[in-house]
Amino acid sequence: xxxxxxxxxxxxxxxxxxxxxxxxxxxxxxxxxxxxxxxxxxxxxxxxxxxxxxxxxxxxxxxxxxxxxxxxxxxxxxxxxxxxxxxxxxxxxxxxxxxxxxxxxxxxxxxxxxxxxxxxxxxxxxxxxxxxxxxxxxxxxxxxxxxxxxxxxxxxxxxxxxxxxxxxxxxxxxxxxxxxxxxxxxxxxxxxxxxxxxxxxxxxxxxxxxxxxxxxxxxxxxxxxxxxxxxxxxxxxxxxxxxxxxxxxxxxxx
Numbered sequence: 001x002x003x004x005x006x007x008x009x010x011x012x013x014x015x016x017x018x019x020x021x022x023x024x025x026x027x028x029x030x031x032x033x034x035x036x037x038x039x040x041x042x043x044x045x046x047x048x049x050x051x052x053x054x055x056x057x058x059x060x061x062x063x064x065x066x067x068x069x070x071x072x073x074x075x076x077x078x079x080x081x082x083x084x085x086x087x088x089x090x091x092x093x094x095x096x097x098x099x100x101x102x103x104x105x106x107x108x109x110x111x112x113x114x115x116x117x118x119x120x121x122x123x124x125x126x127x128x129x130x131x132x133x134x135x136x137x138x139x140x141x142x143x144x145x146x147x148x149x150x151x152x153x154x155x156x157x158x159x160x161x162x163x164x165x166x167x168x169x170x171x172x173x174x175x176x177x178x179x180x181x182x183x184x185x186x187x188x189x190x191x192x193x194x195x196x197x198x199x200x201x202x203x204x205x206x207x208x209x210x211x212x213x214x215x216x217x218x219x220x221x222x223x224x225x226x227x228x229x230x231x232x233x234x235x236x237x238x239x240x241x242x243x244x245x246x247x248x249x250x251x252x253x254x
Contacts, residue, residue, distance in 0.1 A: 001062070002054040003069055004237055008248050010077035013037070013050035017085075018094035018210045021103070022217035023058075027240075029230040031056045034240075035066060036224075040216045044251040047220050050074075052240050054233060063106025068113060086126035086201070087115045093202065094210040099130035099138075099194060108190070121190040125201040130194035131214040132156055142182075148174045155186070161198055 013019060016039050024034040037051040051073070053066050071082040083091035095107060107128065108120030115123070139152045151171045158164050172183060186192060193199035197207045227239040 001057070001066060001069070002233075002237065003066075003073060004052040004054070004240060005050065005070075005073050005077060006241075006244070006248075007077045009048075009050045009244065010074045011080075012048060012248075013039075013074055014078050014080050014082075014091065017092060017206070018096060019050060019092065020211075020214055020217045021095060021097040021107075022214050022221070024221040024224070026221075026225055026229045027231055028054065028233055028236045032233055033058075034236070036217060036220055037070065038217055038220045040211075041251060044253075046247060046251050047216050047223065048247055048251065049220055049224075049240075049244050052237075052244075054237065058102065060102045060106045060109070063103045064109040064113075065106075067107050067110035071110065071114075084111065084114070084123075084127055085206075086123075087111070093127065093206040094129055095127050096129045096131065096211060096214060098134040098214055099191065101191075104128055104130075104190070104194070121188075122201070124190040125193040125199070127202065128190065128194045129200075129202075129207075129210060129212065130191075131212070132195070133213040133215065135195060144176050144179070145174065148176060148179070155192075155195060158196055158198060164192070164196065164198060 019037050019039050021035065021037055024036060027034055032054055035053040035055065036049055038047060038049040041048050051070055055062065055066065074082045085091060085093045097103060104124055105120060108124045111123035112118065112120040136153060139149050142149060148171055151167050154167050155164065158167065168183060168187060171179060189199055193201065197204060200207060224240060224243055227243055231239065
């Protein structure tokens with residue numbers, strides 16, 4: 001694992017109430033991929049990256065180590081604590097990512113190390129939101145009938161626990177192949193809480209004022225990919241650093 005972050009990036013990350021996490025698979029030649037931490041700055045209307053992690057391991061333990069190292073380096077470079085509001089009453093309120101179970105559980109375990117009084121999955125209910133667009137794309141590719149897919153998408157629009165339970169009941173009644181496995185996964189409180197406020201432990205204000213998709217992360221990948229694809233690791237690191245340096249110079253103007 002190689003983590004790349006500057007003092008300026010760490011300081012900027014602390015200013016935000018959320019960050020997005022997403023993997024990029026095209027920039028480095030071979031089996032090494034890049035995990036980006038980023039957000040959108042409204043003032044400068046700019047997508048900014050806080051951190052790049054290069055790794056060829058994607059296990060739950062590896063993700064836990066990545067998040068723990070990220071928190072540690074943010075603290076070291078910014079001289080400010082890497083805090084979550086539900087634990088420390090200040091700072092970050094949300095981590096937004098695609099619904100990757102291994103990645104999410106690694107995050108939960110990293111937060112449990114910060115606060116052992118809560119279980120890893122409970123921590124996720126406080127901070128983790130999963131991308132609605134990613135969820136919709138997955139539903140679109142499922143081999144289920146149109147009615148089942150419609151019900152699955154309705155989960156994103158529910159206004160109460162009762163509506164959620166009703167929708168799950170309707171999906172179960174369709175009785176399609178594999179649907180029970182789907183139900184077991186999406187009825188997990190932390191998974192459902194990443195998609196709908198009614199199962200999240202995040203405050204309503206924080207839920208509404210943080211984003212619902214990882215489009216910014218996807219755009220960040222597209223921008224950095226313009227500097228080259230299938231690069232040698234050292235070249236990818238240096239070009240990423242130069243790219244981020246240019247972005248941070250630009251936002252200073254604003």
